[in-house]
Ligand SMILES: Cc1cc2nc3c(=O)[nH]c(=O)nc-3n(C[C@H](O)[C@H](O)[C@H](O)COP(=O)(O)O)c2cc1C
């Protein structure tokens with residue numbers, strides 16, 4: 006019997022959970038968002054479950070109303086370094102923005118994290134929607150969606166050249182001759198582009214993985230093209246199996262059209278598992294969380310997303326007809342469309358929509374028993390909608406504990422998930438190759454000098 | 455008898471030591487520069503010695519010839535986070551540049567490090583001399599010295615406003631009412647300046663220390679003015695006691711003239727202690743290190759500093775007369791002057807000068823027994839040249855071990871240095887106050903809205 010195809014699991018860690026009201030549960034520590042101990046506990050749990058990786062989302066802005074939910078959070082490259090210290094195998098994926106960073110500094114931090122963690126660093130590349138973030142960086146409004154992705158593309162070009170600017174065998178350490186490195190193998194990159202001019206080389210030798218694992222989460226046209234070119238793992242929000250399959254097929258095709266091995270791009274839809282020992286118990290936890298949502302606050306967020314005012318969205322009526330179209334949205338385009346489609350498909354009132362979004366902000370919530378959760382994961386995995394999942398527990402740590410202690414063993418029993426780590430690096434967990442330094446790996450056309 | 459005034463000690467960690475040839479010693483690990491384990495060992499040694507802090511220098515550029523000495527190094531805010539995990543008391547000071555960072559991102563990383571370390575973060579604020587660094591950030595040449603310091607000043611204005619944008623008591627965590635923070639205590643900063651426009655607030659609650667400890671190391675006129683306004687600790691290179699006293703007096707006066715308590719600015723000259731059990735042993739270690747220097751390489755560096763070519767500097771002749779003057783140097787002005795003065799004062803040939811600089815790059819090298827090292831520290835401390843010292847071991851870890859195990863006990867016996875940590879935070883170790891959030895602390899004139 007051939008070995009079953011193995012799935013990949015990523016733990017998306019977010020304060021006390023993905024449900025916006027989770028902090029109000031008796032069990033939750035409302036200061037956990039900026040507590041290194043909390044995150045270290047989560048990292049240990051995820052590693053106990055042999056998960057491929059853990060992941061921290063981010064945006065360089067105070068997001069949402071601090072009166073309503075925990076908004077403070079630590080910078081991810083720094084926080085992941087602290088998590089590297091208490092784990093030894095699990096991959097560590099940090100979000101960072103190409104719109105509001107300099108490539109030299111960011112490439113260096115990821116290289117440093119990869120050295121410190123012995124090859125466990127990953128970068129979730131985002132272009133950062135929202136005018137509020139732009140206004141922390143000298144701009145009046147967010148740069149156009151297309152321009153953000155153009156800059157992101159050039160940013161990756163610079164970053165990969167910097168990571169490759171030291172050959173793997175550059176350091177000689179010849180004490181007798183007094184020669185530390187072969188200077189010919191530490192090369193300037195002399196990048197001259199539209200957004201960046203960077204001489205290089207990087208001031209860090211090539212790291213264990215060569216490049217951090219490149220992860221991406223944009224689902225718009227621009228976002229998918231970018232992912233097809235650069236991403237090795239893709240996070241995505243998909244509500245139905247049919248949509249999930251269409252997205253999966255589309256992205257693999259785009260990657261293949263660029264000459265890449267489609268298997269070199271792992272697709273990881275999000276799932277918010279609400280786990281109970283019985284289906285009724287799971288539904289009860291789900292309902293308790295929904296009761297704790299403040300609809301006024303969620304309505305204001307929804308209105309902002311739609312470029313409307315809260316008064317335009319009566320709570321007990323369906324969404325109005327006069328919504329903008331996706332091409333009028335300069336922020337998160339694909340998330341906008343997902344939400345409108347969900348509301349229309351299921352004929353939801355604004356209040357019902359808010360309840361549905363409260364858990365996963367557009368990600369699929371699934372309340373059920375451990376084996377029901379394992380079933381839906383297998384179903385998506387087997388029907389061409391996923392190479393693995395982005396696990397987004399509604400409540401943390403308890404939801405992660407439930408997933409690791411109850412769902413993972415079922416997936417292991419069914420031969421779907423590893424029982425021990427086999428590789429050492431994050432790339433090895435995902436079965437992805439280490440890029441060669443000499444070729445600028447996937448993109449030989451990038452060598453400009 | 456009144457308690458003796460206590461001195462402060464900072465361990466300046468740099469790869470395998472401050473001597474440029476230290477990596478060639480049999481004991482040295484030539485890969486240590488980017489090894490987290492090496493730095494963790496150093497941090498543990500420094501904490502065992504009850505030192506106030508440890509410190510990492512930095513520049514966002516590949517510095518020097520990688521063929522000749524170890525040049526790779528990890529990004530300091532990330533590396534210090536890894537050191538926070540293996541220590542519990544010692545302060546952690548990272549260098550970061552105001553010329554090549556965005557205030558929102560950097561303020562956030564320091565706030566994160568302060569949270570993660572429970573109040574042990576410090577920031578060595580530099581403006582980064584050198585065209586090579588500029589060319590990693592889209593510029594053709596380094597910005598003018600004066601302009602770099604103007605930008606640094608505004609950078610600090612923005613950073614301190616961001617650190618104060620959450621009041622200390624902003625978070626309420628009222629689960630029943632569903633109120634996480636008092637939104638009125640999380641304030642936009644709406645900064646509009648010449649270099650930066652930043653709306654804020656920061657997306658991290660105020661950290662244990664409020665602000666990281668602010669450290670500075672510029673010794674030029676602009677640098678001293680900046681230090682007098684912002685710095686709470688000042689690193690400096692001083693070759694003679696007379697120069698040290700003059701610098702000390704000058705900086706305290708400048709701080710007082712701005713209305714600050716002169717005792718709120720700690721002056722820490724650098725010292726490169728080369729320690730032997732006998733004076734002869736110390737001199738032998740010093741001579742061994744000098745023999746390992748490649749004069750050609752050091753001459754090229756010196757020539758660059760003087761805006762000359764190596765051929766302009768015959769090894770066995772004194773410095774030529776046609777050197778530029780300090781005001782023609784756009785890089786490190788005060789270091790230039792220190793080196794020229796040293797060569798002229800002691801009538802050194804280029805080769806001799808190179809030997810003197812090899813150890814401390816302009817810092818005072820002192821070869822002697824543990825009690826001789828303790829004596830010179832006490833002498834400077836008692837005669838108004840220092841509030842403490844920046845300890846720069848020529849070889850690491852062995853030089854730090856020697857200092858901690860042999861010099862520190864003498865200073866403790868003499869009642870000059872703590873035998874146990876008394877405070878918890880870096881500010882407490884240096885006897886410096888925690889800035890209040892509501893007043894923008896030292897600079898009420900900064901409140902612009
Ligand atoms: C699982 C997941 C995680 C994401 N994390 C972030 C994040 O941390 N920061 C961010 O700015 N955007 C994040 N995004 C948003 C995407 O980067 C992207 O902006 C969004 O999906 C809209 O896609 P588009 O930009 O292609 O329209 C995330 C999206 C998904 C699906």
Ligand SMILES: Cc1cc2nc3c(=O)[nH]c(=O)nc-3n(C[C@H](O)[C@H](O)[C@H](O)COP(=O)(O)O)c2cc1C
Pocket residue numbers: 510511512513549579580581582583671672673674675676677678689690691724785786787788789844
């Ligand atoms: C102990 C010490 C440490 C320093 N560390 C750094 C550093 O890490 N990065 C940097 O760019 N400059 C560093 N400097 C240089 C100063 O920031 C400054 O540029 C230099 O002393 C010249 O002063 P000036 O800029 O006022 O002319 C350091 C200086 C001293 C004395």
